[in-house]
Amino acid sequence: MPLAIFRRFKPSLGMTLAVIPAMGVLLALGTWQMDRMRWKEGLIQERTQRLAAPPVNLPAQVAAPEALEYRRVQAVGRFLHDRELYLAGRSNRGQNGYHVVTPLQRADGSAVLVNRGWVPLDRKLPQSRDQGLIEGQVSVQGLARVPQPPGWFTPENQVEGNFWFYVDIKAMARAAGLSNVLPIYIEAGPQPNPGGLPVGGQPQTNLPNNHLQYAITWYALALALGVIYVLRSLQQE
Helix, strand or coil: CCHHHHHHEECCCCHHHHHHHHHHHHHHHHHHHHHHHHHHHHHHHHHHHHCCCEECCCCCCCCCHHHCCCCEEEEEEEEHHHCCCEEEEECCCCCCEEEEEEEECCCCCEEEEEEEEEEEEEHHHHHHHHHHHHCCCCEEEECCCEECCCCCCCCCCCCCCCCEEECHHHHHHHHCCCEEEEEEEECCCCCCCHCCCCCCCCCCCCCCCCCCHHHHHHHHHHHHHHHHHHHHEEECC
């Protein structure tokens, strides 16, 4: 700072005590967002690698569910269509509907929940789409998913009405009268079902990463606050 300007720089104590902590908070938030950006980039890279890996056979037991998250898996078994479960509030190309979750009973005695995909509101009941009720042994391919906790504004599941807003494997297994259900579920791939329903291939695999622009915003606010502080602290000659 040139000497002439330095002589005019006379900040008040009150403004200094208010501005300096505020700038520290803004800079800390920017740095936190940069850390979050690097963390998110690692997640994106890991997810990309998992999605690109060849399918693996789903084991009889899954001790570490997170290790299978977003891995392509395949499982063989028999669909229990009479025990379908319905995830509400799902849409496909702007049309409201449900996701149909069907237990897959496997020969080893274990079961896994399969999100077979989307159906419109008027095709919820299985008798309205009987062509898609595949009988006998089937091979299912899709993405292994670990249930995520509901958000702040997600409604509670209505277990008695078979009306689910989020996947809760333990509660869904009890509602379907199942035991030995794996702690992951499968989101079916895009292979078409007979009759066209359910519509598979619904997984959301994109992971947004907006942390850089958030960091820039916080740093810009800190810079702007600093400039205002300096300008307000310069005494007129």
